[in-house]
Amino acid sequence: MENNSWEQTLQDGKLYRHLNSLIVAHLRDSNLTQAASAVASATMTPLNVEAPPNKLLELVAKGLAVEKDDVFKGTLSSPFCDLGAPVLPTHPGATIIDFRQFFSADTYSFLPI
Incomplete structure (x- = not known):
């Protein structure tokens, strides 16, 4: 069983x-070089990583289409399909803090553009 956990950890990595890599390449190719550099540095990903143009957008679009089909079929294969739950990505070892309890609707202000 421990071997299976190890394999899963490797696959997740x-x-x-x-x-x-896809995120860094997308940001860089979109001329968002400072953001690409920050993500590359934070994730220890090479800044000059190669990826097909728009690959990240294609994969996200396909994933959203699959989720949409699952919702229409009534099968929720993803925890992100639960529209009542907050959509929070998880990262191994990270702690999620929900700050919504500290804010009320009247504390938000929107400045005119």
């Missing part, structure tokens, strides 16, 4: 590395 590969997935995170690939996703980080």
Whole structure:
């Protein structure tokens, strides 16, 4: 059982590395070089990583289409389909803090543009 957990951890690491590469490449190719540099530095991803143009957008669009189909079929294969729950990404070892309890609707202010 421990071996299966180890394999899952390795697969998750590969997935995170690939996703980080796609994010860095997308930001860089969108001329958001400071953001790309910050993400690359924070995730230890090379800034000059190669990825097909718009690959991140294609994958997100496909994932959203699958989720939409699942919602219409009545099968929720993803925890993100629960529209009543907050959509918070999780990262191994990270603690999620919900700050919503400290704010009320009247504390938000929107400045005119």
